[in-house]
Amino acid sequence: MPTHAGYADLYRFRQAAHALASPLESPTAVTDRLLAVQAQDFAAACWALGVRTADSSQADVIAALERGEIVRSWPMRGTLHFVPARELGWMLRVTTPRMITGLARRHRQLELEDDDFVRARDVVVAALTGGGSLGRTELMELWERKGIRTTGQRGYHLIYYLAQTGVICWGPPHRSQQSLVLLDEWAPDQRRLDGDEALGEFLLRYLAGHGPATLKDYVWWTKGTLAGAKAGLAIIRDRVTSFDLDGITYWMTAELADSTTPRAARPRSLHVLPGFDEYLLGYQDRSPVLAPEFADRVVPGGNGIFKPLIVSKGRIAGTWRRAANGTRVAIEAQPFMPLSTAEQSGFAAGVAAYGRFLGLRGEVA
Incomplete structure (x- = not known):
């Protein structure tokens, strides 16, 4: 090393x-x-x-x-x-x-x-x-x-x-x-x-x-x-x-x-992580993975509530929110910057995996 x-x-x-x-x-x-x-x-x-x-x-x-x-x-x-x-x-x-x-x-x-x-x-x-x-x-x-x-x-x-x-x-x-x-x-x-x-x-x-x-x-x-x-x-x-x-x-x-x-x-290039995930919360200094200018997007107003995360190439690239309805769960990406084509594909794969975890059909909203 x-x-x-x-x-x-x-x-x-x-x-x-x-x-x-x-x-x-x-x-x-x-x-x-x-x-x-x-x-x-x-x-x-x-x-x-x-x-x-x-x-x-x-x-x-x-x-x-x-x-x-x-x-x-x-x-x-x-x-x-x-x-x-x-x-x-x-x-x-x-x-x-x-x-x-x-x-x-x-x-x-x-x-x-x-x-x-x-x-x-x-x-x-x-x-x-x-x-x-x-x-x-x-x-x-x-x-x-x-x-x-x-x-x-x-x-x-x-x-x-x-x-x-x-x-x-x-x-x-x-x-x-x-x-x-x-x-x-x-x-x-x-x-x-x-x-x-x-x-x-x-x-x-x-x-x-x-x-x-x-x-x-x-x-x-x-x-x-x-x-x-x-x-x-x-x-x-x-x-x-x-x-x-x-x-x-x-x-x-x-x-x-x-x-x-x-x-x-x-x-993998992109991960769909939950709120309060250890990838962010497990550290005192979060700046290596979360740019300070976007911190308020993850914890609005510093209220202690950490939103679900989109991680791209190791860094926090946005948040997401869900809406479950019957047999499906729709996930909306809220990226800090527009996602590339490859990132959109990775996000769709992550949403599908989340849906399977819940026993639902995961869809990008």
């Missing part, structure tokens, strides 16, 4: 890491590769796995959730993610202390005391032990019956705290979302990683699914510390490599660098 590289190299390696250059065999394999896939928008997160999987369907993603191979929780940043079930425990041990400390003031505002969390936990454990599950509304109603107030965001923070501390996670599908289950029962085969070993694994897995990336990107992604990132880097130093681009050091796994040759890993 050269000491210096160009943006074409950055795009090529990232698309390979994200399984966009060569799709993987299952949604579970995609989650293993990326480690965490942002999933506050459930449907978008399902397509984030589907677009990276060969010939998959939304039913395949749901089946992986039903089997407990993938779970949905808050492993970092206070944001829901899909994660491999057996990895969640050690991830939480890395991120939970800082996340809980950061919520102390909000808990005081909500008049949530230590006893509230203990009582809420005891009620949940009693209700779910033995393979039980509850939807969010049902759990709130149960807490209220037990004298635990859930109004004014108290219920949300109780659920978040119990998930963050490894008591519960979102498990099998429940109506249009998921139900809550006990993590130890739903995913009992948890890996045991602690201390610097966990820090090293966290960084290595991030780079395997998101590299090349900077340490600042990783710190933002985990909401960890630069000191923790450097400690992790020291642990995995013989398994990663780096290059400089415009004076910035980018890191990736040695395996990615060795396996991704320019000829073998030439990515």
Whole structure:
């Protein structure tokens, strides 16, 4: 791997890491590769796995959730993610202390005391032990019956705290979302990683699914510390490599660098990605793939809602919107600049793939 590289190299390696250059065999394999896939928008997160999987369907993603191979929780940043079930425990041990400390003031505002969390936990454990599950509304109603107030965001923070501390996670599908289950029962085969070993694994897995990336990107992604990132880097130093681009050091796994040759890993020219996709959100600095002048087109007014993406030759080239109707789903491209003939063909192929994923006929509007 050269000491210096160009943006074409950055795009090529990232698309390979994200399984966009060569799709993987299952949604579970995609989650293993990326480690965490942002999933506050459930449907978008399902397509984030589907677009990276060969010939998959939304039913395949749901089946992986039903089997407990993938779970949905808050492993970092206070944001829901899909994660491999057996990895969640050690991830939480890395991120939970800082996340809980950061919520102390909000808990005081909500008049949530230590006893509230203990009582809420005891009620949940009693209700779910033995393979039980509850939807969010049902759990709130149960807490209220037990004298635990859930109004004014108290219920949300109780659920978040119990998930963050490894008591519960979102498990099998429940109506249009998921139900809550006990993590130890739903995913009992948890890996045991602690201390610097966990820090090293966290960084290595991030780079395997998101590299090349900077340490600042990783710190933002985990909401960890630069000191923790450097400690992790020291642990995995013989398994990663780096290059400089415009004076910035980018890191990736040695395996990615060795396996991704320019000829073998030439990515498809265009991808139709969901909103909140890791290809954009997985980094603190998004300017390498999204020109600053178009950022407002992806997140209008900086409102935190990321639109679905059109990616062409590694860069964000526009957004799209859909309208489902019966047996078809119509997708309208909203490119930043007019699409070339080749890009239009690639967009049509991506729309067709999205339709197949949903079990509908995908059409360009």
